[in-house]
Amino acid sequence: MANLLTRKLEAFVSLSDADKRLLDDVARRPRLVGAREDLIREGEDPADVYLILEGFACRYKMLADGRRHIMAYLVPGDFGDLHVFILKAMDHSLATLSPCRVVALPRPRILEMFERPVLARALWWCSLVDEAVLREWLVNIGARTAEERVAHLLCELLLRLRTVGLADGTTYELPITQAEIADTMGLSHVHVNRVLQRLRREKLISLKSGSLVILDLARLKTFAGFNPNYLHLGERNGSHEAWH
Amino acid sequence: MANLLTRKLEAFVSLSDADKRLLDDVARRPRLVGAREDLIREGEDPADVYLILEGFACRYKMLADGRRHIMAYLVPGDFGDLHVFILKAMDHSLATLSPCRVVALPRPRILEMFERPVLARALWWCSLVDEAVLREWLVNIGARTAEERVAHLLCELLLRLRTVGLADGTTYELPITQAEIADTMGLSHVHVNRVLQRLRREKLISLKSGSLVILDLARLKTFAGFNPNYLHLGERNGSHEAWH
DNA sequence: CGTAAAATTGATCTGTCTCAACGTGGGTGG
């Protein structure tokens, strides 16, 4: 398999062979992690940057009353926190949702990457996009109905998975539970179930045993009020003046 | 007035005199902007980084149905997007809430700051904290009741305003409307009104004509489930190995 | 196969919204 990460970053910059070689090297010897395992917990000092190569992971926080809220999904090609050099304690936890293939990049590895201007720019882009996704999620939960929320999430994941070659047309693997979607959307799992049924009844999607098919993407997007601008795709070759 | 920004950044790093001089210089000749004016709109190419010196501003998005969602408050010492060099189009808008004193920093100015390692580190810290706040807001809206949400927001603003010297004990100016709080919390303005009344009746706060007094901070924090770790204060002098 | 996790269904309850009206205070023009 061609390097996922290369593919993702090339959506934004064009990488030299040396850059690509480094990325290949970085993704060597991944660790296999089972589903529902913590990679790092709130309060810990992040020593490494996690990079997901396969499977779905998430950021989450626990509330005092035992409820969990998921704040982000990490799909293949996504990084855990690049703030290793700045912040001393994690303010949230990172866990796998499905079984994952993961690499833990130690600080020197990150420095190596940041020393290459193009890669540094690309990594910065990644973290800005992650932040933009977070903003969109806030709007999603704050201002949309349950149906729209879920529809919006499914649209977003399609685009994100496409950029790493993991969505074939309008189909992708979604190896997560309805209860996990509930914890993500601030809904009860019962309601998520009914929402999914409605989306199926409307012939917008089909979802069975972890396989999602978007049956009518145009309608789903309209229904969700989905505007992909926040993913900042198609801003390739940002030919702004150099910043280095 | 001692430079706000200096005070804020010194919560994290210790600045040299030269750093401070640059910060003073950067904050020179602010522009006065009235309440409810856009600084930059979704879709535009950010040319400058806005820095708020006085007043409250916000990030927001408009939905197709005309609803607005506020995704962040910018208080004095906060920066608009530092991604000037990376992203081509704003995915959200920036506007004042109250009358503001603002500076628009052009790119060369930002570069000047980034060239100083300590300042660069401090700015990076700022943007990581902004992101952490965003995550906490997501949890806030996704998992807490209306009362807890508002209480949480008021706790957060107290700490943020303290770090720039704008909260005197447990009192601060909150120059925003109940309808704006509603757009922030994903609630109706009618409900925000009732929530505030309940917080007043419980003798947790007093809020009148833009002046907030937190009457019982300990109880308010407990009630809101407020854990300040995400603001990453008290991580001063992050003596991690150099990253430059 | 057997068993536990996940999905589904039904019934009821409640937090929050919507609509509609009314009160109020601070800014402004006469």
Next chain:
DNA sequence: CCACCCACGTTGAGACAGATCAATTTTACG
């Protein structure tokens, strides 16, 4: 300097999206 006015805050009543509780069915997997 007063009176008006408009944005903001407040109140009440009724509606509804989504929660909760409690089974029951289906699926995945050892």
